[in-house]
Amino acid sequence: MTDVTILYDSIRWEEKALLEAGKKKNIDIQMVDCKKLAINLEKKPEDYGVVIQRCVSYYRNLHSTAALEGLGVKVINCLNTGVYAGNKLFTHMLLKKFGVPTPDATVAFSKDAALETLDLQGYPRVIKPTVGSWGRLISKLNDRDAAEGIIESRENMYPIYQVHYLEEFVQRPPRDIRAIMVGDKIVAAIYRISKHWKTNMALGGVAEPCKVTQEMEEMCIKANHAVEGDIVGVDLMESDEKGLVVHEVNNTTEYKNTVRVCEVDIPSLMLDYALGVKK
Structure with a gap:
């Protein structure tokens, strides 16, 4: 069996x-x-x-x-987690509902609406597809010219890319944090360090161990509950203005580099959790 x-x-x-x-x-x-x-x-x-x-x-x-x-x-994870964590807008709204600090964000549903809100809110801003991973199609908009070019290109893509998710460019150290949650516990966490503003490991980020604080754990538990998750990766930034903020929850999280630098047997912990759920 x-x-x-x-x-x-x-x-x-x-x-x-x-x-x-x-x-x-x-x-x-x-x-x-x-x-x-x-x-x-x-x-x-x-x-x-x-x-x-x-x-x-x-x-x-x-x-x-x-x-x-x-x-x-x-x-x-369950279907709801896939739906909620798989969409940055859905995740953002649920994190706010659960009292988890997040970067400020706006969603615009046309090129004109996006450019108008950017003019009002100012630059730089980060534009993200609501669905996507590994940092793909995430761009930093430094000025109106950059915004017009990038948003115009997306107007001719699949309809999901015509939903313009605009996030504040968070002033922070040159790193973010990936915390691996198994149930209601962070089993390991890493800093993802990069000279580039994107810190994704797929884009050349470097991993170092990150000490888990009580604040971080409490925030990640809330984030996991927000998306109804079992095993997720929670991504956080250390905002100069707000402190820790959660900017993404990963439904099918990668953990190779976390295992490597933290020397925690995450696969075994995942299997133990799955067997516990089965019982």
Whole structure:
């Protein structure tokens, strides 16, 4: 009988580490490639155990979770987490509702509305797609000319990119924080340090261990609850003006560099949590 299913569409270090951790702990793990998966929505599902959702594709992730969850399978994270954490606007509004400090943001629904609000609020500002990861299509708008060029290009893209999410450019040290939450605990946290204003590891950021404070843990617990998460990555910045602010919650978080620099066995902790949920 399967204890845990790892549902993936790309095998990364994280998925391999989960499989190896399962072998060491004698956990019955099955690896399922979502690209080869067809789910009969009218039949009782196969034996999946608890599913740890690791699909990189936003749409595969959401739809496979919806199908499995609808058939009664426990999926980590649940569909609501995928929806809420997968959209920066949704996340922002939920964080505010739960009392979590965030960078100031505005959403505009046309080029003209975006440019008008930028003229009122001033530059620089950061424009982000509401759906996306790894820092892609996130741009710093330094002036009106830059804003016009970038926003004009997005007016011809898929409709989601015509929702212009405009965030304050947070004055902070040259780093941000990635905290890995397993349940209601930060199991490890890193600084992501970069000379560039973007600190994503995929864009060349450098990882160093970050000491977890009580303030950080309390803030991350609230952020996790806001998106109804089980296992998430919470990204924070140290604002010169506001102190700690949460700017993103990651539904299918990467943790390779966190394991490397913090020497914490995150894959084993994830599997222990999944087995605890199963019971």
